[in-house]
Amino acid sequence: MNRKLRMGMVGGGKDAFIGSIHRYAVGMDGLIDLVCGALSINPEIAKDSGKSLFFEEDRIYLTYEEMITKESQLPADKRIDFVTIVTPNFAHFTPAMMAMDHGFHVVIEKPIAFTLDEAQQLKQKAAETGRILCLTHTYSGYPLVKQARQMIKEGKLGKIRKVWVEYPQGWLSKLSEREGNAQAAWRTDPKRSGKSGCMGDIGTHAAHLAEYVTGLKITHLCADLNVMVEGRLLDDDGNVLLKLENGAAGVLMASQVAAGEENALKIRVYGEKGGLEWAQHEPNTMLVKWLDQPTQIYRAGGNYADRLSSFAVHNARTPGGHPEGYLEAFANIYRNFALTLGAKIDGIEPTPEMLDFPGVEDGIRGMAFIDNVVASSQSDQKWTPHTI
Secondary structure (H helix, E strand, O other): OOOOEEEEEEOOOOOOOHHHHHHHHHHOOOOEEEEEEEOOOOHHHHHHHHHHOOOOHHHEOOOHHHHHHHHHOOOOOOOOOEEEEOOOHHHOHHHHHHHHHOOOEEEEOOOOOOOHHHHHHHHHHHHHHOOOEEEOOHHHHOHHHHHHHHHHHOOOOOOEEEEEEEEEOOOOOOOHHHOOOHHHHHHOOHHHHOOOOHHHHHHHHHHHHHHHHHOOOEEEEEEEEEOOOOOOOOOOEEEEEEEEOOOOEEEEEEEOOOOOOOOOOEEEEEEOOEEEEEEOOOOOEEEEEEOOOOOEEEEOOOOOOOOOOHHHHHOOOOOOOOOOOHHHHHHHHHHHHHHHHHHHHHOOOOOOOOOOOOOHHHHHHHHHHHHHHHHHHHOOOOOOOOOO
16 A cells, blocks of 8 residues: 555544544544544534534535445545444444445444344345455454464463353442433443443453353353343443353353443463463453463563564564553454555455454354343243252
């Protein structure tokens, strides 16, 4: 590529949270220019947000339909290459379908859609149009998460037997959705968020991390979802037992009423020879625990090419000891997507490291996870009475 990729954004105006995170990530590597957007359903916020980002006046759009239609009519050297969608869950599907129909690639904030059927339609549309669809499961962008995946893939831990993954938060410990918290309001509203709250929001991150790191698909689950805050419409807490395709067992916990917790995502994986442990609160450190030798401490850093996998080094931006965190992990998703799209435009084969970003299959599995944990939790076919 001899130019930057051009991006348009749907949602993410100045009154939103995740839009600015995407913009920070997009700007980190200098591969992408955000040139237009339909940033809010509120016309005044859309206009003000576009002006604050210095969009050209005629590229501040009031609807995604207008943006996609008009951008597709621009000359090839000016129109956008892809659309990023950062709206609430219910508004992912239609702009994504329209974008692909008009020749644009797509990046979508997770979960990929509102229903499993919509996710499957997006897969079909991507296949029909040849468009790339990227899903921002951010936590797979951390260098040491990629290191863990490669070590397991290479058999360093032996056959995987046990997976623990947990994602506790405390921000919904009160009925914040009725106290003016806009993020809480839509995430706890079935009409905008979907059939699950906590498990749809952060449980899907935990499930994706478990499958990504181990390379194993979840085959069976047993779920218990809870509404802990009286008056809430969707689950705010849950526990899930997992079975993975090689026979490994797993435990997944997600809660948004773990008072005092922030974003305490953590995964532990154990095989025949040893185990590993990684936590987002200390993302540049991973413990590798061996059956027959002392625990090792792995550190992230671009100067550790002699001991880290090519996938970890490819996604490390600084020498060891310089902190890299959430924004860098987010940027790694965008960079790998951009490098893959640039290679596609140039007609060359992207490297495996470039292709290492979540896509439509991950989105489908996430939507299936939501459906299945809700169905399991509502079923009465799983509990054995603890009688004496």
